[in-house]
Every structure is written in structure tokens, then in C-alpha cells.
Amino acid sequence: MTAAAPTGAAPRLPIRLTVNGQAHDLEVEARRMLVDVLREDLDLTGTKVGCDTSQCGACTVHLDGRAVKACTVLAVQADGGDVTTIEAVAAGRPWGPGLEPGLHPMQAAFVDHHGLQCGFCTPGMIMSALDLVARTPEPTDGDIRVAIHGNLCRCTGYQSIVESIRAGAAAMAQPREARDGVAGS
Ligand code: FES
Ligand code: FES
Numbered sequence: 001m002t003a004a005a006p007t008g009a010a011p012r013l014p015i016r017l018t019v020n021g022q023a024h025d026l027e028v029e030a031r032r033m034l035v036d037v038l039r040e041d042l043d044l045t046g047t048k049v050g051c052d053t054s055q056c057g058a059c060t061v062h063l064d065g066r067a068v069k070a071c072t073v074l075a076v077q078a079d080g081g082d083v084t085t086i087e088a089v090a091a092g093r094p095w096g097p098g099l100e101p102g103l104h105p106m107q108a109a110f111v112d113h114h115g116l117q118c119g120f121c122t123p124g125m126i127m128s129a130l131d132l133v134a135r136t137p138e139p140t141d142g143d144i145r146v147a148i149h150g151n152l153c154r155c156t157g158y159q160s161i162v163e164s165i166r167a168g169a170a171a172m173a174q175p176r177e178a179r180d181g182v183a184g185s
Contacts, residue, residue, distance in 0.1 A: 015079040019044065020088035028075045035059040035070035038085060046086040046123050050152070057151030060124035061085050067131035069150070086123035089130065106130060106168035115164030117155035125151050129165040139169055 012027035019042060028037055038044045038061065050058035052071050059070040062084040089104045106129055109115065116122045125148060132139055132147035139147070144165045145158075153161060 013076050013079075015076055017075075017078055017081060017083055019083045020085060026075075030074070030076055032075050033071050034061070034063075034068075034073040034075045034078050034083070037075040038070060038083070044085050044087050046090075048120055048123055050120065050124075055152065056121070057124040057128060057148075058121055060127040060151065062127060062131065065134070067128050084127075086126060089126060104130075105171035106133070106165070109168030109171055110161075110164040113164040113167050114160045115156065116161075121151060121153040121155075125153070125161060125165075129168060132165070133169045133172060137169060137173055139166070141166065 010029040010031065012029055014025065014027050017024050017026065017037070019038065024042060026037065026041060028041070035047055035049055038047050039049070047061055047070060048058035049071060050056035054069050054072045057069060060067050061070045062068070063070075063073065063078055063081050065082070089107065090102070103111070104126075106126055110122060110126065115125070128148050128151050129144075132143065136143050141162050144162045148158075148161065148165070
């Protein structure tokens with residue numbers, strides 16, 4: 001299974017990742033984390049690295065339909081997996097097929113409700129929010145606070161993020177025509 005490697009170099013392992021609907025056959029060192037492969041090998045830099053120690057949630061992506069901190073998942077652990085990053089959210093794909101490219105209703109809600117300032121935490125917040133709404137379409141504020149307890153924000157004080165997620169969930173529950181009016185995207 002181990003691919004040939006130059007003398008002295010760490011061996012590389014073949015993996016297949018489906019990322020945002022596209023299959024990638026890669027060879028990675030066993031020590032490399034999923035977030036680094038996404039950012040450095042696949043150039044998907046929307047996913048951020050804040051702490052690299054599973055504290056901040058900036059690196060949150062979806063793996064096989066659930067939110068994970070990609071700085072704590074080895075790329076080889078994700079072999080065969082289906083990964084969704086914030087880049088696909090902008091195209092609306094986790095939310096529904098056939099959508100025009102543009103802001104997802106959850107992203108639009110963050111804009112409309114001042115859920116971001118510097119924006120560094122925002123991709124991870126959005127991925128955690130979408131994981132929540134997929135399981136709990138009408139979350140309470142308590143549900144939202146639990147869902148983002150692993151996502152740190154140094155700017156907003158969190159209340160505007162809770163309001164954004166509540167509004168984003170409500171917009172996602174609307175028919176498209178009504179949603180476009182609500183989200184204003
Ligand atoms: Fe992964 Fe902070 S970079 S939790
Ligand atoms: Fe700056 Fe959250 S908006 S860290």
C-alpha cells in the first residue's frame with residue numbers, strides 16, 4: 001500500500017477524498033491533517049487554521065455529513081470520505097441542488113445580522129450552523145449555543161452570531177421565492 005518515496009522522505013499513502021462533489025486521488029504523509037491537505041494540496045483556503053489544537057473551530061468542515069474540526073482529523077482517516085467545505089456552501093450545494101452560485105441563506109443571514117467582524121471564524125461558524133440546521137431545522141437559541149460551543153469568535157461577543165444562525169435557519173425553511181425576499185441575497 002505504501003507508495004514509493006525518496007530516500008529519507010516520509011512515506012506517502014494513497015487516499016481518495018471527495019471534496020465538494022469532486023473526487024481527488026492524493027498521496028499524503030501519514031502525519032498530515034485534513035485541514036492542511038484541503039488548504040495546501042487542494043487550494044481550498046476558505047477553511048481557516050486558528051489554533052491547530054482543536055480549540056477554535058475555524059477549521060470546521062463536514063465529513064460524511066457531520067461537522068468535524070479538520071485540524072484534528074488525519075487526512076488518511078478521511079480516506080474514502082465525502083468532505084464539504086465553505087467553498088461549496090457559497091454555491092449552495094449542501095442546502096439544495098440546482099441553486100445559482102451566490103451567498104447561501106445562512107451566509108446572507110450573517111451579513112444581515114452582523115454575525116461577523118473580521119470574518120476569520122465565520123467559515124467554521126457557518127459549517128457548524130449548517131450541521132445544526134440539518135439535524136434541527138428550527139433550533140432554539142440554546143440549541144445554537146450548544147452547536148457553536150466549539151467555535152471561538154474574538155470579535156462579536158456571540159449574540160449576533162446566535163441571531164444570525166436563528167435567522168439563517170428560518171430563511172432556509174422558507175420556499176425559495178419567500179427566502180429570496182427574507183435573505184435579501
Ligand atoms: Fe482547528 Fe482551531 S484550527 S480547532
Ligand atoms: Fe472575528 Fe469572529 S468575526 S473572530
